[in-house]
Amino acid sequence: MNRKKLTIAEQISDMHQKGITFHYTEEQDVSRFLKYNNYYFKLKSYGKNYDKYNSTEKKGQYLNLDFSYLQELSTLDMYLRKTIIAMALDIEHALKTQLLYDLSANDAEDGYSIVSKYLSADYMRVKSLHDKIGKSAATDLIQKRQNNDDCYALWEIVEVISFGEFIELYQLYYSLYPSKNNDFSSYLWSIKFLRNAAAHNNCLLNSLKAPYSISIHKTKDILFEISKIKTVSQKSREKWMANPVIHDFVILVYVYLRLIKSHGIKQSGIDNLHWLFNERMLKHKEYFQKNNTITESYNFVVKIVNYFCNKYRK
Known part of the structure; x- marks a missing residue:
């Protein structure tokens, strides 16, 4: 059941009814x-x-x-x-x-290999990058890399992806190159x-x-x-x-x-x-x-x- 919208005066009255002083x-x-x-x-x-209150005349207040x-x-x-x-x-x-x-x-990572692994693991990741074109301050970079087979260096892609996407990339990196102190x-x-x-x-x-x-x-x-x-x-x-x-x-x-x-x-x-x-x-x-x-x-x-x-x- 839809609730009735309340004016501010009615909102105050509702609070009184709920026992708010x-x-x-x-x-x-x-x-x-x-x-x-x-x-x-x-x-x-x-x-x-x-x-x-669970009982008395104030029940529910x-x-x-x-x-x-x-x-x-x-x-x-x-x-x-x-x-x-x-x-x-x-x-x-x-x-x-x-x-x-x-x-x-x-020395085991050039910065491109890790990004290639990250993007190739889920095709939606590349789509997400392309969807940012025109909506991101990094649009120029995304378009430039789109014209180059979406080939990003790690230091480039961290400027483009969201925090959630970055976490996935971060976790991938440290799963491949474990670090006791920095992970x-x-x-x-x-x-x-x-x-x-x-x-x-x-x-x-x-x-x-x-x-x-x-x-x-x-x-x-x-x-x-x-x-x-x-x-x-x-x-x-x-x-x-x-x-x-x-x-x-x-x-x-x-x-x-x-x-x-x-x-x-x-x-x-x-x-x-x-x-x-x-x-x-x-x-x-x-x-x-x-x-x-x-x-x-x-x-x-x-x-x-x-x-x-x-x-x-x-």
């Missing part, structure tokens, strides 16, 4: 927020982190949920998405730099999924409560790494690393701090993580004191972020 916000400010800052369908999704809490979660989500995108872009650039450096020191293959799909979610403005902080929409294959290396944090219990690891967003974000931070070699870029990333988790997320911590899901998930992630930042600072 307005202790910190005037109705005119709520209207302005819904008009200029965020839309109701997205904002109310953060309510999934809250319990509802939210328990301890104020409009300001939704506002704050949507704002923190925005900062988190921006952080993810910035870190993922730095990771992508560093991966390409590392791959091409390894290629330059590899981050097992982490990259988690980073891709998280980056795509952030880039498409998907909500990330609306899915903290189990059950989760998808199941994940936990990365053993990461579980072992965080097992070294004495203030994080095994029960906490098992619980929160089952959350897809938290699992993938932990991997993002871990790979970022291990992979990035530029001191300036790494320090900028660390500074932003510190500001977000140790300052901005605590600005209205009183909003969430009665919500165990939010406070426990925050405490889990902030311990890991601070541990990784201290361990891999250099």
